Amino acid sequence: xxxxxxxxxxxxxxxxxxxxxxxxxxxxxxxxxxxxxxxxxxxxxxxxxxxxxxxxxxxxxxxxxxxxxxxxxxxxxxxxxxxxxxxxxxxxxxxxxxxxxxxxxxxxxxxxxxxxxxxxxxxxxxxxxxxxxxxxxxxxxxxxxxxxxxxxxxxxxxxxxxxxxxxxxxxxxxxxxxxxxxxxxxxxxxxxxxxxxxxxxxxxxxxxxxxxxxxxxxxxxxxxxxxxxxxxxxxxxxxxxxxxxxxxxxxxxxxxxxxxxxxxxxxxxxxxxxxxxxxxxxxxxxxxxxxxxxxxxxxxxxxxxxxxxxxxxxxxxxxxxxxxxxxxxxxxxxxxxxxxxxxxxxxxxxxxxxxxxx
Numbered sequence: 021x022x023x024x025x026x027x028x029x030x031x032x033x034x035x036x037x038x039x040x041x042x043x044x045x046x047x048x049x050x051x052x053x054x055x056x057x058x059x060x061x062x063x064x065x066x067x068x069x070x071x072x073x074x075x076x077x078x079x080x081x082x083x084x085x086x087x088x089x090x091x092x093x094x095x096x097x098x099x100x101x102x103x104x105x106x107x108x109x110x111x112x113x114x115x116x117x118x119x120x121x122x123x124x125x126x127x128x129x130x131x132x133x134x135x136x137x138x139x140x141x142x143x144x145x146x147x148x149x150x151x152x153x154x155x156x157x158x159x160x161x162x163x164x165x166x167x168x169x170x171x172x173x174x175x176x177x178x179x180x181x182x183x184x185x186x187x188x189x190x191x192x193x194x195x196x197x198x199x200x201x202x203x204x205x206x207x208x209x210x211x212x213x214x215x216x217x218x219x220x221x222x223x224x225x226x227x228x229x230x231x232x233x234x235x236x237x238x239x240x241x242x243x244x245x246x247x248x249x250x251x252x253x254x255x256x257x258x259x260x261x262x263x264x265x266x267x268x269x270x271x272x273x274x275x276x277x278x279x280x281x282x283x284x285x286x287x288x289x290x291x292x293x294x295x296x297x298x299x300x301x302x303x304x305x306x307x308x309x310x311x312x313x314x315x316x317x318x319x320x321x322x323x324x325x326x327x328x329x330x331x332x333x334x335x336x337x338x339x340x341x342x343x344x345x346x347x348x349x350x351x352x353x354x355x356x357x358x359x360x361x362x363x364x365x366x367x368x369x370x371x372x373x374x375x376x377x378x
Contacts, residue, residue, distance in 0.1 A: 031073040031074075031076050031077075031078065032073050034078060036051055036053075036064070036078055037073055037076070037078075039064050040053055040064050040066075040076075041070065043064070043065045043066065043067060044064055044065060045064075045065040047063075047064035047065065048063045048064055048065050049063075050064070051064065051078060051079060051080055052064075052078075052079045052081075052082055052084075052085040052098055053076050053077060053078050053079065053085075054076070054077040054079065054085055054088045054090050055071045055075050055076055055077075055090075056075045056076075056077070057071070057072070057075045058071070059090045059091060060090050060091055060092065060093040060094075061079070061085040061086070061088060061090045061091075061092060061093065061098055062093040062095075062096050062098055063093075063096040063097075063098045065096065066093055066095060066096035066098075067095055067096065068093065068095050068096070082098065082099070085098065107144055107147075107148065108148060110134060110136070110141075110144060111144060111145055111148040111149060113134060114130055114134060114141065114145055114153060115149075115156065117130060117133055117134075118130070118153065118156060118157045118160060119160055124154070124157040124158075124161070125153075125157075127141065127142060127153055127154070130153055141153065146323060146324060147323075147324060147325065147326055147327075148326060148327075149296075149324075149327075151295055151296055155295045155296075158295065159294060159295050159296075212231060212255070212257075212258040212259065213231070213232070213258065213259045213261060214229050214230070214231055214236065214251070214255050214258045214259070214260050214261070215229065215230050215260075215261045215262075215264055215267045216228060216229035216230070216237075216248075216251055216260060216261070216262050216267070217262060217264065217267050217268055217270075217271045218244045218247060218248065218262075218271075219268075219271045219272070219274075219275050220275075221240075221275050221278050221279060222279060222368075223240055223278065223361075223365050223368060223369070224240060224241060224242050224365070225240070225241050225242060225243065225244045225247055226238065226239070226240055226247075226271070226274065226275060226278065227239040227241075227244070227247040227248065227250075227251060228270060228271045228274045229251055229255075229260075230267070230270060230290070231290045233288065233290040234287065234288030234289045234290040235270070235274070235287055235288070235289050235290060235340065235343065236255075236289075236290040236292070236339075236340075237251060237254060237339045237340065238274060238339070238340050238341045238342060238343055239251065239339065239341060239361070240341050240342075240361040240362075240365060241361065248262075254339065270287065273285070273286075273287060274287070274343075277342065277343075278342050278369075279372075280376065281309060281342065281369070281372060281373050281376060282309060282373075282376040282377075285343055289340060289343060289344075291340065291344070293334070293337065296327075296330060296334060297334040297337055299322050300318065300322060300331050300334035300335065301334065301338060301344045303318055303321045303322050304318070304335070304338075304344055304345050304346055304348065304349070305344060305345065306321075307345060307348045309373050309376065309377060310370075310373040310374040310376065310377040311348065312348050312349065312350045312354075312370065313348060313349055313350075314349065314350060314351060314352045315328045315331050315332045315335070315349055315351075315352075315357075316328050316352055318331050318349055319331045332349075332357075335349055336358070336360060338360070341360070341361055342369060346359070346360075347359060347365075347366045347369045347370060348370070348373075356370075
């Protein structure tokens, strides 16, 4: 039997060969392979035409692949950063271009600066950040605006320093951008009034708080005093008004919803968060009563399959318990994961919702 024939079964039977056939990107960096007929060595994910395993050598290290004397493949570039690193580098450069620009660059301008097509930049950026380039630019401008308002100076100076070309258009959207007027934000929300009350549910204590726009917080816990301190931490400079008899009716409505989720809430919400958090929370509210999804599936739903950790962070940042149903997100294996208000409460809420399904 020739050496070539003796070698083939070894490669075919090696589990690494299946990963080469599948062009498995997760295998990149774990091993390399060389092809005698073409005289090159490659990554497992190389998109080149499938080679004959009779001609393949498997290598545990890049140095071992180099010692074959073959040249690196020009398609998969095994000596350079992998595809994931290259894509991340492109997105990082796009972010820097957006941040440094005096005015928000168009997608066409951004793509030209990166030497790529607009469609490719748009897909790549969204997959890695969870936002479109335009959405990232808007979020960056909001952050610059907040910093400029906090640092002092006039509101007008802050608006133009943050890159808003028109103060008129800015003021039209200021509530959505800051949750309040610029002058109130600069004062730390000192003029904002938050009404709240604490009630009791079968899940423990509940604190409900509202701004002029709607319910801004629904907090669950064991100790009412801890919930009150939590509210103060979330709205440190707002004017908090408690023990309002009129507001008790709002709390009663929320308590009824927590106890019987199938009735719905039917009250306006004041949802404050980043553009990415808003997208995650909107997707959460689309999950049907009594059903669950995983963090990975939720990332897929919003079009950001690589943003699983960011999705989990957005779920953890939710301050509207039950109303924004982050309790409907579980681990991929179906096990309950962490929950801001306790895993046992999460289990109880899910059981209650399942029993309420028609």
